[in-house]
Amino acid sequence: MRPLFPPLLVRNIIIKSRTSQQFSRFFSSDEISSRDLVFKCFISKSMDPWTNIAFEEWLFKDTNPQEIILFLWRNNSCAVIGRNQNPWKECNVRLLQKHDIPLIRRKSGGGTVFHDIGNTNYTLIMPRIDFTRKHTAELVVRALTTRLDIPAYVTERHDIAVNGLKVSGSAFKLVMRRAYHHGTMLIDTDLDRIKRYLNVERQNLITKGVESFPSPVTNLCNYSSTVSHESFCEAVKDYFTEYYRDYVNHGSNKSATTVDEEFISNIPKVAEYREEFKTWEWVYGQTPDFTHKFEKEFEWSHVKALFESKNGIITAITLTPSNIKYHNLINALEDSFEGRKYGDEKDIDNALNDVRVSEQLSGSNIGGTSISTSEMQRVVNDIGKWIKESS
Amino acid sequence: MVPFLLADIGEGITECEVVQWFIQPGDNISEFDKICEVQSDKASVEITSRYTGVIKKLHYNVGEMAKVGNPIVDIETDSSNELESSLINSEVSPPSPSAQVQSINITEPLISGEKTHTLATPAVRRVAREHNIDISNIKGTGKNGRITKENILNYFYQLFHKTIAKTTHPHIEVVEDKLVPLSFIQKSMFKTMSRSLKIPHFGYSDEYILDDIIASRNLINDYITRNNQFSFNKISFMPIFIKSFSVALKKFPILNACVIDDDDANTAKLKFRRSHNIGIAMDTPGGLVVPNIKNVQAKSIFEIASDIRRLQEAREKNAIPPNDFQEGTITLSNIGNIGGTSLSPVIVSSEVCIAAIGKLQKVPRFEDVKDEVTGQLVEKVVGKHVIPVSFSADHRVIDGATVARFSQEWKNLLENPILLSAELR
Secondary structure: OOOOOOOOOEOOOOOOOOOOHHHHHHOOHHHHHOOOOEEEEEEEOOOOHHHHHHHHHHHHHHOOOOEEEEEEEOOOOEEEEOOOOOHHHHOOHHHHHHOOOOEEEOOOOOOOEEEOOOEEEEEEEEEHHHOOHHHHHHHHHHHHHHHOOOOEEEOOOOOEEEOOEEEEOEEEEEOOOEEEEEEEEEOOOOHHHHHHHHOOOOOOEEEOOOOOOOOOEOOHHHOOOOOOHHHHHHHHHHHHHHHOHHHEOOOOOOOOEEEOHHHHHOOHHHHHHHHHHHOHHHHOOOOOOEEEEEEEEOOOOEEEEEEEEEOOEEEEEEEEEOOHHHHHHHHHHHHHHOOOEOOOHHHHHHHHHHHHHHHHHOOOEEOOEEOOHHHHHHHHHHHHHHHHHHO | OEEEEOOOOOOOOOEEEEEEEOOOOOOEEOOOOEEEEEEEOOEEEEEEOOOOEEEEEEOOOOOOEEEOOOEEEEEEOOOOOOOOOOHHHOOOOOOOOOOOOOOOOOOOOOOOOOOOOOOOOHHHHHHHHHOOOOHHHOOOOOHHHOOOHHHHHHHHHHHHHHHHHHHOOOOOOOOOOOOOOOOHHHHHHHHHHHHHOOOOEEEEEEEEEOHHHHHHHHHHHHHHHHOOOOOOOOOOOHHHHHHHHHHHHHHOHHHHOEEEOOOOOOOOEEEOOOOOOEEEOEEEOOEEEOOEEOOHHHOOHHHHHHHHHHHHHHHHOOOOOHHHHOOOOEEEEEOOOOOOOOEOOOOOOOOOEEEEEOOOEEEEEEEEEEOOOOOOEEEEEEEEEEEEEEEEEEOOOOOHHHHHHHHHHHHHHHHOOHHHHHOOO
């Protein structure tokens, strides 16, 4: 008789349990089928960051929690911040906007990353009760070591590294019945380019929320001449499918489903999520409270600025000119900025224009000290430009 | 009104930031509704309610750090019952054996001198000593107020349960009748336990003093370092435990047997097995597995260590061959690295006995030591390395005395390692 799995009943120790292929060796096949777990693999052909993250969300929220899902995807250039991060602290928002590079806030925790097509993402979705931080990373490492001959390993922080350099970072999301672990994998990314977008020196931006934990990184292509997005996906898909082979539906004749834009566009929920991910309210409005201080010496005065923001909106702004001549004009600007979206060019312009208009109407004689129209314009323009650059 | 505690989310995390609330004070909430989202470094976790009722108070604002184990909301339920921290809210489920679960140490003051006015026979006094209980704390219910062995054991178990209550979570109380399907773990445990249910278990526990074995192991490891001929750098205690287990087993072959045709007492037979294929529990990323080492009776400690090493390497690659899982005859489980003192392992249904080893600890014990000055034997408190060992055996075919004697035999070999070599052929 085959030995069966001998569980330990221990009075003061809790049994850890995870989905296991060893588990399945000990049970007969009728027991496996009664457990209802199914393993599925999806590979995305789309490189649109919004589409992919919306599809991942749909896989997580709207499929059966008894499904263990592996999703492999990659994006065109985009910056991705963690659920509870401050975009202005983490990346150069102006530069991203200037270069038309999407900024995405994901739903899992963790730090900021930059994707391009040299980076491949993996997501493993599983029942909550089976979630552990090291599981997915371990399996990916094994796929790399056994099938691509890359000497990768799992670090203490549950990232993946080769030769002391990070190649993959990860983040997690847990809800009642389900959890996922998703991560990046640097295959052949332009590392210098990343630096430009994620390099932000903002000592005086003090924020709540999670700060990124930067580490030195490297690409997998430095350790293998055969690694590519395709070979990585193949290796990971094969390894995971083998590991979960007892839950694979052998009825369907393919091991993975390739999804393209068309397939995805036929799922209305995905389009819904896609829109939500794009809203200002989500990307910027979910920013935790922060303050930002900066100052500048203008020809006409030295000015200090202090911004306070909640939910991405400027809740308070204090501009302190050293020259009291402009005191009232500055007050007017302060009032105008309050309630505007932080770092938003349009809102800044609107704030400036409102002041221009109101001052022109009142004849630029503010509270006793007269300033010429051209002076007023100059101050407003200078302040406007400065605030745009600094925030 | 029930304070709902923030459950341990594992990974040693003691606090996390509240990112958003899904409810406000005054809202009605049902079990499984979302309460809030918290964030810890890389994980974003949704906390769901265990109770149905009305939200009374939120203990944190968005952006504040919520402490694990402290109340996060107050909920007014219909009846006020003892709360418990939610299993479904831990990141590692069930809660990880971190700070909360330790080996139970009954802390009672050491006996200083109990030759006082307590009425108790020497045997009873010895039991009290062995359990580290001050006998003067106990009320006797025997003749003339004598303290009996039962009194001592009852007192001991009361303390035991009190200490458990302090270190583990309070017992779950059900607020109302509810139908809940079994979780994944529960389902699989249900099936395997039902199979093992056929076996009437009895347990036996003892503690072994390992100071001599520790010294012996150090000698062995020194030897290994000096001689590079082995595939490993040092050995753990397991090869020594396993080999001595097998040596003791030779004198008690019934423990290595299995019961067949056991539907009826008239047809049942005992199959005595020549090979000692000792199963050892191993933790893998996929879960607990029990491969066995074949023919321990014919292997040296070094050979056993080599086998263990091979299994560990195969485990790394998630590739232990099926043969290693077959034909086990008896199982030895070491969960000392996790912790624990009193264990009740469940017998594998093709075997009749299982032994489990808990955590090695240094504890105070009494020993008669020769006093340097007087030359007399004096009772002193010395530190001893002690390991708890528990057995479970099939009471249909094994009796308590057999297991007790086997344990004594194994204990003897471990406490006096030189006897192990006396058994060499």
